[in-house]
Amino acid sequence: MEALLIIIFIVxxxxxxxEHNLKIDKLIPALGMMAILWAIIAVAHLNVYEVNTLTKSLELHxxxxxxxxxxxKTAEILVFLLGAMTIVEIIDYFDGFSTIxxxxxxxxxVKLLWLFTTLAFILSAIIDNLTATxxxxxxxxxxxxxKEVRLWYAxxxxxxxxxxxxWSPIGDVTTTMLWIANKVTASxxxxxxxxxxxxCYAVPTFIASKLSxxxxxxxxxSEKDEKPKTKFSATMFYLGLAGILFVPIFxxxxxxxxxxxxxxxxxxxxIFAEYFSGSKFSVGDASSGGATNIGIHSPIHHxxxxxxxxxxxxxxxILMAVAALESLGMLFEFAGVLENSVPFLGTELQSTHLSDLVVLLLGAGSAVIDNVPLVAASIGMFSIPLDEPAWHFIAYSAGTGGSMLIIGSxxxxxxMGMEKINFMWYLKKIGWLALLGFLSGFVVFVLLRDFLLNAS
Incomplete structure (x- = not known):
């Protein structure tokens, strides 16, 4: 029965x-896989477990x-993302991003290249990499x-x-997952x-700046005198960013x-969005017969x-599908096999023997397949204490490895959709730069990790 579950998960x-070859949105197989896996577990009356983090053993539940x-646990991530997405959309409602x-x-x-890449680096740490892009x-x-020059910039x-x-707990779904799962702290x-x-970003940018x-x-x-839609654009832009940055402090x-x-x-x-928009939405009006037109001018509803x-x-x-395998103890057992079979290539990470090679392969894998299930599986596999360097390495590797292919993140x-970037064009022109950046960051991470471990 477990073999059947693994086959369903792999398919x-x-x-x-x-998804791009099959022309089927990835949410469809993800939802189907989730429902089928849990249905089989229920119908077949399979034993389900939870990992005891203290004893690092499986307990029947x-x-x-x-x-x-x-x-x-999944709802914590989804509600967090819903809030972040809504704040970003409120900023956009007031055309706040025109401030940039x-x-x-x-x-x-060259100056424009450094400006855009630096803005992307900073903004993605606050409003996530997808929105920043x-x-x-x-x-x-x-x-x-x-057009050709714009593709390079993109x-x-x-x-x-x-x-x-x-590097930010709110900058990518995978780092958010690690943060919410209490695998890493923000600081x-x-x-x-x-x-x-x-x-990882500066090395490719520097090399690219030397190209013809x-x-x-x-x-x-663009028009130099172009003005934002409203006088509150800048206010809502900085207020929205401050609101997101407030979350780790809270x-x-x-x-x-x-x-x-x-x-x-x-x-x-x-509150500020409703006040600035002049909307007169009220709960009482919403319950009345004219509720169909209520909230049209509300930035929150929009x-x-x-x-x-x-x-x-x-x-x-995908998170609940991975959780199904985790509940059967498969990920826990696979982690033990993986750690014992792959030789350790770096400095021993205190209590864990997780190989640098494993994490590097995770980064390479995130360029081919989605990094969300990879990190979700890692969370379920490895019983590593809070803030062990291995978790930080996973955050870096899964977050940046996807840049090597245009479909990797x-x-x-x-x-790719906004600029109609060709897969092979990106691989030939940008892929090698992303690889050099990824490896540069890897070397720096190992050196920094070893320095911090020796200093402590």
Missing amino acids: GYLAIAL HLEGVLLHHLG KSYVKTKNK IVLITILQKIVKE GLIVIAANAGGA SLIIHVLIPSIF VFKGDIEIT KTFTHLPPYMGMMLSLAIVS SLSKIEMPSILFFLG AAGVVA
């Missing part, structure tokens, strides 16, 4: 990885309790006229956005991963789950209608 996994436990255009004051291609490529399309924005998301993640991530495509100046096509002081801080930030941002529900459902499906996929 579903392949369908997710080949009832199916309903285990299912509720995993659903609760004010930073573009140069025509020099969308915002910056949208601005890029209004500034850079030449490719390097993807590298920088993925690197920026790797320790930043200490271990920030510098490697800087090298970035010689000379560009012709600015967690540090209250020790409550991150989604609670995100909901508080959403509430505060929403923003909630714009969030990416397909992504939320995909995360639900959400940022790459959205850039």
Whole structure:
């Protein structure tokens, strides 16, 4: 029976990885795989377990309790993402991202390259790498006229956005998962991963700046006197970013789950959004007969209608599917085999013997298949204490490894759609730069990790 479950998972996994070839949205196999796996477990009355983190052993539990436990952990991530997505959409409702255009004051291609990649690196750490990529490529399309040059900029924005998301607990879904699962703390993640991530984006940007495509100046096509939609654009932009940045601070002081801080930030941002919009929405009006027209001018209703529900459902499906295998003890047992069979290549990570090679393969794998299930499986496999360097390495590797292929990350996929980037063009022109950046960050991470371990 376990063999059947593994086959179903592999088939579903392949369908997710080949979504562009099959032309089937990845949320469909993810949801189907989740439901089928848990249905088989229930019908076949298979034993389900939870890992005791203290004894590092499996403990038998009832199916309903285990299912509720995993659903609760998954819901924490989904509610957090819903809050973050809504704040981003509120910023966009007020055209807050037009504020970024004010930073573009140069025509020099190299300076513009460093400006866009640095903005991608910083913004992705706050509003996540996917949104940062969308915002910056949208601005890029209004500034850079030449298509070929714009593709180069877009490719390097993807590298920088993925690197920026790797060192922040709110910058990428995978780092958010590790943070919410209490595998890393925000401060320790930043200490271990920030510098490697800087090298990951700076090395490709530096090398690219020496290429002939970035010689000379560009012709600015955007209107210099272009004004934001409303006078509150800048205010909502900085308020929204501050609200998201407040979440780790809230967690540090209250020790409550991150989604609670995100909901508080959403509430505060929403108050200002409603006030600035002049909306007169009320609960009493909503319950009346004219409720069909209520909330049309409400930025909250508008923003909630714009969030990416397909992504939320995909995360639900894949996380609960991985949880099904975890509840059967498969991931726990596989981790033991993996750690014993793969030779350790780096400095011993205190209490864990997780190989650097394993984590590097995880990064390479994230370029081919989605990094979310890879990190979800890692969380279920390895019983490593909080803030062990292995978790930081997983955050870096899974977050940045996807840049090597255009389909290896959400940022790459959205850039591919917005600029119609060819798979082979990206592989030939940008892939080697992403690989050099990834390996540069890896070397820096190992050196920094060893230094910090010896210093302690």
